[in-house]
Amino acid sequence: GAVVSQHPSWVICKSGTSVKIECRSLDFQATTMFWYRQFPKQSLMLMATSNEGSKATYEQGVEKDKFLINHASLTLSTLTVTSAHPEDSSFYICSAGASGDVRLVETQYFGPGTRLLVL
Amino acid sequence: GNSVTQMEGPVTLSEEAFLTINCTYTATGYPSLFWYVQYPGEGLQLLLKATKADDKGSNKGFEATYRKETTSFHLEKGSVQVSDSAVYFCALKNTGFQKLVFGTGTRLLVSP
Numbered sequence: 001g002a003v004v005s006q007h008p009s010w011v012i013c014k015s016g017t018s019v020k021i022e023c024r025s026l027d028f029q030a031t032t033m034f035w036y037r038q039f040p041k042q043s044l045m046l047m048a049t050s051n052e053g054s055k056a057t058y059e060q061g062v063e064k065d066k067f068l069i070n071h072a073s074l075t076l077s078t079l080t081v082t083s084a085h086p087e088d089s090s091f092y093i094c095s096a097g098a099s100g101d102v103r104l105v106e107t108q109y110f111g112p113g114t115r116l117l118v119l
Numbered sequence: 120g121n122s123v124t125q126m127e128g129p130v131t132l133s134e135e136a137f138l139t140i141n142c143t144y145t146a147t148g149y150p151s152l153f154w155y156v157q158y159p160g161e162g163l164q165l166l167l168k169a170t171k172a173d174d175k176g177s178n179k180g181f182e183a184t185y186r187k188e189t190t191s192f193h194l195e196k197g198s199v200q201v202s203d204s205a206v207y208f209c210a211l212k213n214t215g216f217q218k219l220v221f222g223t224g225t226r227l228l229v230s231p
Contacts, residue, residue: 006162034218043208043223044163093162095219107153108219112162 002028004096006111013084014119021079021114023094029074030096034108035067038091050077084118091115121146123209125222132199132229140194140225142183142209150211152176152185152192153219157206166194166207199229 003026013019023033032051036044048064050056050071058064066088068080077096081088092115095108126141144152151170155163167176172187181196192209209222 043221046218049218095163107165107168109165110155110163 002096002109004030004094004109004111006094006114008114009112010115010117012117012119015085016083019081019084019116021081021092021094021116023077023079023096023111025075025096025098025109028096028098030077030098031074032097033071033077034095034097035069035077035079036093036095038093038113044093047079081116084116086118089116089118121150121211121213121220123211123220123222125207125209125225128206128224128226130225130227132227134201134229134231135198136229138194138196138199138203138227140207140209140227142192142194142222144190144192144209144211146190146211146213148213149187150213152183153210153212154181154183154192154194155208155210155221157208157224159205163208199227201229201231203227204229 005024007022034049035047037047038044046059047062048056048058048069050069052071052074056069071077091113093113095110097108122145124143153168154166156166157163167178169176169185172185175184183192183194206224206226208224210219212219
């Protein structure tokens with residue numbers, strides 16, 4: 001099956017620093033990747049959609065300068081939380097979708113998530 | 120706009136009990152419907168899906184039927200296990216788009 005990995009799985013950082021989270025599709029090419037944020041006991045909130053080689057599309061209310069997304073290749077997207085603050089502490093999840101492979105066109109495959117704690 | 124409504128949890132059951140988690144949706148067109156499961160400390164995993172009316176998705180003993188007339192996609196399992204304890208998310212996606220719309224999730228707790 002399609003596998004998506006995230007790195008790191010856990011990160012603790014000091015307030016004011018930047019943190020980069022990687023999302024990789026291991027056995028398929030992901031033309032589109034999605035970044036979600038999940039608050040405790042709540043649903044996933046879509047932050048942005050990125051297509052390989054183009055700028056990400058951010059959802060309303062998400063600061064694009066705060067959450068930098070880069071999708072430089074068909075297997076890698078990165079989310080950088082810049083100048084992180086305690087309120088950015090959350091569980092960040094990526095997912096990857098593809099076109100051209102009928103098995104994948106109707107689904108997204110999710111990474112295991114990255115838990116960020118900003119002190 | 121598109122939306123998904125799930126029953127609030129937690130749902131607490133004893134092992135081998137029958138499970139139903141309700142999910143209804145509002146959407147334009149004919150969306151595909153999904154159930155995802157999130158085990159503690161892990162990301163979401165696709166559990167089952169249905170892409171058109173009257174389709175039944177099934178996996179690992181779970182099943183859900185796409186009911187267009189009631190705009191529902193309720194998740195059922197005949198006999199739950201302790202290992203089924205997780206959060207279950209209902210979601211939809213419109214044809215031609217890849218953006219998923221999630222419900223708020225329902226936590227299932229199964230005791231021995």
